[in-house]
Every structure is written in C-alpha cells, then in structure tokens.
Amino acid sequence: VSLYKYNKVEKCLESYSEYNILLDGDETSYYLWKAVKCQEIVAAGSPIPAMKAVKNKAEIEGYRSAMLKDGVAMVKFLKWLEPAVEAGGQTEISIDEKLTSLRAEQKLFRDISFDTIAGYAQHGAIVHYEATPETDVVLKPEGLILIDSGAQYQDGTTDITRTIALGAVSEEMKHIYTLVLKAHIQLELVKFPDGASGTQLDAVGRECMWREGYNFLHG
Incomplete structure (x- = not known):
C-alpha cells in the first residue's frame, strides 16, 4: 500500500x-x-x-461500554440542567461546556465526536446550528432546547439527540412533540421486506406528520 x-x-x-x-x-x-x-x-x-x-465482538463490546459511560454523563447533565437554567445565567455555550466536562469525567474519554448542537427556541430549528459568541443566547425556564452531541471514547463513539422542555411549553409544542414520538413508534413497529430502502422507511416515519400538514428537513 x-x-x-x-x-x-x-x-x-x-x-x-x-x-x-x-x-x-x-x-x-x-x-x-x-x-x-x-x-x-x-x-x-x-x-x-x-x-x-459488520462489527466484530471487540467493536460491539466497545460500543456498549462507550454508550454506558456516555449515558452516565447524560443523566448527570439532565439532572443538572433544569435547576441550573432556573437559577439563571446559563447559555447555549455554557451548557455545551458543562456537558463536555461531564463526559470528560468518564474513563477513556478522548474528545467530543462533533461540535455540539445546542439550539434554544428558534435556534433548535436550524439544521446543524452551532452557537457562537455572536449567536449565543441566555436560556430561560420556558420553551424547548435541542441538544445534539456525542463523544469519542477509546472504545467507541456516541451520538445522542434530545429535545428538552426547560419549563412551560405551548399546546402547539406538545402536539408536534407528540407527533414526533408517534413517528418513532411507527418506525419501531413497521415490518418491511428485505431490500426496502431508507427512503421508503423515511416516508413511514413522516406519514403521521404529513397527515397534519407538517414536514421537516434532515441534516
């Protein structure tokens, strides 16, 4: 070579x-x-x-170990987030830094796997948004924040996305959130033949949202 x-x-x-x-x-x-x-x-x-x-045994075990470590960091972060926002002073960038610090406490942590997407309110609708000093906003105990993040551990790589309510949310937010949940359940339950394409399965997931006039872009 x-x-x-x-x-x-x-x-x-x-x-x-x-x-x-x-x-x-x-x-x-x-x-x-x-x-x-x-x-x-x-x-x-x-x-x-x-x-x-096709992953070998060592890779599979590594992924499970990495997911477990990352899960610990995420649970600590989610427990910290709401009280921290209620106390005031938290921004998109500051919670990104907090999440990274919690991951760094885990064994075999090397770095984040990509730049964290922490989009509050309208920023959550921007595909692959990344907060900068110019766009960073203060978080309030209301509305939604989207956090898409991950880590590189020596034994595996993680990527997790969650939409989190920081306080009171509108009826429209609840309705759309429920539609997204239905889409996930629909994909979980669908039976499809060998050779079915990702495009076909994508349509299955979107169907319940299309029915009510909603759609979304994909990163």
Whole structure:
C-alpha cells in the first residue's frame, strides 16, 4: 500500500496502468473518472462500506461500554440542567461546556465526536446550528432546547439527540412533540421486506406528520 497526498490523486490515476480499477459512480466525480487511463474501469459500488458495517465482538463490546459511560454523563447533565437554567445565567455555550466536562469525567474519554448542537427556541430549528459568541443566547425556564452531541471514547463513539422542555411549553409544542414520538413508534413497529430502502422507511416515519400538514428537513 502506497500513501500519497490527496492533491496527487489525479496524477496517480493518470499514471496507473497495471490492472483494471473499480470506481463507484455514486461517489466518484466526473473529473476523476475521466482521469483514469487504465484499460478497464469496473463500475460498481465499493465493497468497503458493507465490510465496515459488520462489527466484530471487540467493536460491539466497545460500543456498549462507550454508550454506558456516555449515558452516565447524560443523566448527570439532565439532572443538572433544569435547576441550573432556573437559577439563571446559563447559555447555549455554557451548557455545551458543562456537558463536555461531564463526559470528560468518564474513563477513556478522548474528545467530543462533533461540535455540539445546542439550539434554544428558534435556534433548535436550524439544521446543524452551532452557537457562537455572536449567536449565543441566555436560556430561560420556558420553551424547548435541542441538544445534539456525542463523544469519542477509546472504545467507541456516541451520538445522542434530545429535545428538552426547560419549563412551560405551548399546546402547539406538545402536539408536534407528540407527533414526533408517534413517528418513532411507527418506525419501531413497521415490518418491511428485505431490500426496502431508507427512503421508503423515511416516508413511514413522516406519514403521521404529513397527515397534519407538517414536514421537516434532515441534516
């Protein structure tokens, strides 16, 4: 196996002539496809993602261990959150920092797995929102906050999203929250044949919301 800098990929493809080469049309740009000069291009999906999707015993045990540690941190955070907001002074950024500090207390913690999304009120509707000093807002003991976060542990990676009521919520919020819950239950119970696509299952989850005129974007 030879390693090259990414910006050398075009020249490497142009000079490669030993064997045929497999290219995934869904993942390969037209520019790189045209750069290939070997005798035969095998147009097929890469076998690597499917191989990576099958986890061995050590990976499975690692994931369970990571989820357990992360669950401890999340429970501590959820217990802390509401009283802290009621006491005042908490912002999107400050609760992000608190959650990270609780995760850092766990064994084998390395870092967060992605930038935390802590979106209060209207910010919760922004896909992949990230609070900055310019957009950061103070949390009040009312309304909803969306928190999408995760951690890298040496034995596994986590990603968890929760929408949390910080106090009083409107009837509309309750109604939409219930529709989302129904969507999750609907997906949990659906029976589908081998070969069903993610798009088909996505429609099953959205159906109860579509019926009432709601829809949502996906990150």
